[in-house]
Amino acid sequence: AQRVTQPEKLLSVFKGAPVELKCNYSYSGSPELFWYVQYSRQRLQLLLRHISRESIKGFTADLNKGETSFHLKKPFAQEEDSAMYYCALLRGSGGSNYKLTFGKGTLLTVNP
Amino acid sequence: DAMVIQNPRYQVTQFGKPVTLSCSQTLNHNVMYWYQQKSSQAPKLLFHYYDKDFNNEADTPDNFQSRRPNTSFCFLDIRSPGLGDAAMYLCATTSGTGTYNEQFFGPGTRLTVL
Numbered sequence: 001a002q003r004v005t006q007p008e009k010l011l012s013v014f015k016g017a018p019v020e021l022k023c024n025y026s027y028s029g030s031p032e033l034f035w036y037v038q039y040s041r042q043r044l045q046l047l048l049r050h051i052s053r054e055s056i057k058g059f060t061a062d063l064n065k066g067e068t069s070f071h072l073k074k075p076f077a078q079e080e081d082s083a084m085y086y087c088a089l090l091r092g093s094g095g096s097n098y099k100l101t102f103g104k105g106t107l108l109t110v111n112p
Numbered sequence: 113d114a115m116v117i118q119n120p121r122y123q124v125t126q127f128g129k130p131v132t133l134s135c136s137q138t139l140n141h142n143v144m145y146w147y148q149q150k151s152s153q154a155p156k157l158l159f160h161y162y163d164k165d166f167n168n169e170a171d172t173p174d175n176f177q178s179r180r181p182n183t184s185f186c187f188l189d190i191r192s193p194g195l196g197d198a199a200m201y202l203c204a205t206t207s208g209t210g211t212y213n214e215q216f217f218g219p220g221t222r223l224t225v226l
Contacts, residue, residue, distance in 0.1 A: 009152070034214075043116075044155070044202065046214040086154070098143070098206065100215065102154040 002027050004089050006103035013077050014111050021072040021106045023061075023087030032090040033070040034100070035061055039083045047072075047085070057081070077110045084108075115139050116218035118203050124224045125193050133188040133221045135203030142208035144186040145215065146178060149200045161186060162208055190223075198225045 003026045013019050025031055035047040048056045050063040050070060061072045070087060087103040117136045125131040135144065143162050147155040159168045161180045175197070177189040190197055200222050204215040 004154070043219045044204075044217040049214070098208070099145075099157055099160065101157075104152065104154045 002089055002091050002101045004087050004101050004103035006085075006087055006106050008106045009104070010107050010109070012109045012111060015079055016076050019074050019077040019081070019108065019110075021085050021087075021108065023070045023072065023103060025068050025070065025087075025089050027068075027089055027091070029091075031063065031065070031068075031070075033061075033063060034088045034090070035059070035070075035072050036086045036088055036102070037083050038086070044086070077108075079110045079112055082108055082110045116203060116205055116216050118201075118218035118221050120221060121219060122222050122224070124226060125190075126226050127195065128192045131190050131193055131223065133190075133201050133203075133223070135186045135188070135218055136184050137203075137205045137216075138184070139205055139207075139216060140183060141205035141216070142183075143206045144180060145202075145204040145206075146176075146186070146188050147202040147204065148197075149202060149220075150198075155202055158188070193223070193225045195225050198223055 005024045007022050034049045036044050037047040038044045059074045061070050063070050084105045084107050086105045088100040092099045115138055119134045145160040146158045149155040157169050158172045158176055159178055175191050180186045200220045202220045203218040206215045207213050
């Protein structure tokens with residue numbers, strides 16, 4: 001069965017410190033993973049996806065198939081990064097059947 | 113310029129009294145999803161539509177139904193809400209064409225069951 005685990009419910013760092021939000025997954029197929037973010041009083045939105053290999057707002061995430069991980073990293077956290085972060089795994093195939101399995105989320109607080 | 117709209121934002125109902133939540137989209141996306149999110153839990157997919165084709169998740173209770181009368185609108189019907197159905201309900205859409213594209217979420221409807 002597909003599963004996404006975010007071991008940290010809460011993560012607190014100081015501004016300028018590095019931050020890493022952990023995500024582990026279990027999936028029998030070839031995984032496709034995403035990070036979604038929800039800022040205070042805003043809707044859930046896509047932050048980045050592993051196939052794009054891009055850096056968004058200074059965040060990067062590398063898929064490690066050996067460790068079944070997709071950790072989100074940023075070298076220097078900013079106060080505006082404070083939000084709830086969800087790791088998500090794509091399941092299904094074909095345009096009619098794409099579905100996401102979400103982790104429980106990590107609430108990141110960046111202190112001044 | 114809201115793309116996925118959910119009404120109402122807050123809904124209070126009584127135990128056992130049917131309730132309908134609404135979602136509309138201006139993106140002309142083929143796929144619409146309904147998620148249930150309880151406090152400190154992951155969003156959990158209830159079902160989704162690809163055009164008019166309904167896809168139910170295996171563990172979605174029969175108490176939850178959905179309708180999609182046209183591309184723009186999708187409704188979540190809870191036939192007999194129980195206290196355990198109190199949650200945030202999220203609607204999301206995706207284009208559904210070609211490779212997977214991101215899901216766009218609405219702001220959610222928070223359901224309270226008295």
